[in-house]
Amino acid sequence: MYEAGKAAQVSAEMRRYNIALLGLSETRWLQAGQKRLASGELVLYSGHEEENAVHMEGVAIMLSRTAQKALIGWEAHGSRIITASFKTMKKNIKMNVIQCYAPTNDHDDKDKDQFYNQLQAILDKLKDREVNILMGDFNAKVGSDNRGYEEVMGQHALGEMNENGERFADLCGLNDLVIGGSIFAHKRIHKATWVSPDHITENQIDHFCITKKFRRSLIDVRVRRGADAASDHHLLTARLKLRLKRMDRQAAGRAKYNITLLKDQTIQEAFTMTLRNRFEVLQELTTNDADAHDLWKGTKEALKETCQEVLGPKKNQHKDWISVDTLRKIQARRLKKEAVNVKRTRASKAAAQAEYAEAHTEVKRSIKKDKRHYIDSLAQEAEEAAYYGNMKDLYMITKKLAGKYSRPERPVKDKQGQNITDSEQLLERWAEHFEELLNRPAPENPPDIAETEIDIDIDCDPPTREEIIHA
Structure with a gap:
């Protein structure tokens, strides 16, 4: 993703395969934030917090327009983990997505322990009755032998389990997660997610997991080899029998119209003529006894209808610089x-x-x-x-x-230090905070501030033309 034009290529493949939510690993973007692409997708990303850090690791979640409407909140957890919550059509049930990029099998055990401990701490905060999805590049081979892990995985994975695979399977077993790529029978070419530089060795190291309670919602997990973004990983897709629900946003602000068209003399004259005609009709309908509120309402509607008819709504045009x-x-x-x-x-x-x-x-x-x-x-x-x-x-x-993009707001925490993602609980916490802040009792010993002995000479006269030009 750090390469120029890579985000546009990935988003194009996302639209081609009709994907609502796409997890990305090894993005190599620094810090945490969100970025809206020219095509409309929203990218939530998390990387190293240091500004001068090396562009390595990094994770992101790319959302389609549909997924953006269902987004409740998201949180960055460093360069290897990012989480996001979505509202579903099932009442009082959220979908929590965790995108990961785990250390490779050759990394030190200290790095692996740190990653899995952090991941376990995040999973501990999730509720069992919610749809919890764990996905990403785990650099873990779970193999086809599921003895001892019958509740976690099936017998349709590739290869043999390695050390990272054992850690990953143990984590899934501890948190009641099912490894989706091992329970569906597919051809070998539709299971391998990574190809070595020699283009001979293939492994299944990217995984998609879902809460065991919602196992029936998972329809299929397979690899799409046709997706091309110049990566050594293939696209791993999962189909869910689960619909996202549009969040109830606040009422939109006032409509914006394309007023730049008024620079054209012809359009300016047409706008004036149309508005004059509407005002003449308005004057005929109103009487001397008309209420001021009704007069303002009619004037407002006349202006809005004229702007809509002559100018049209203002469109936010994003230039796609790729030729x-x-x-x-x-x-x-x-x-x-x-x-x-x-x-x-x-x-x-x-x-x-x-x-x-x-x-x-x-x-x-x-x-x-x-x-x-x-x-x-x-x-x-x-x-x-x-x-x-x-x-x-x-x-x-x-x-x-x-190239400065808006950074996300820091997650709001309750009095116990737990992060709040629900919008209603977030509003309640802000109301509680300001109620305590603005209703403090008066101090018992107010400070004694003596009055000044010398009056400050302040010029209250209007500014002169010379002062305005100088300013």
């Missing part, structure tokens, strides 16, 4: 990957992989060229906005060039 030529090259690279997947011999697979690598290099070169062109065009727009004194556009363009 059409680059999109064609991305499509050509996807076809190269399909050719790699269908090859049977090592020689033909190696030749197809070499062609895919060449296509990927061409895509990266084209994306960098588009990025430079996009930045140059933004800089030119900023210069024009500064020349004409358009400070609003100048600020927005500068914000885009700076």
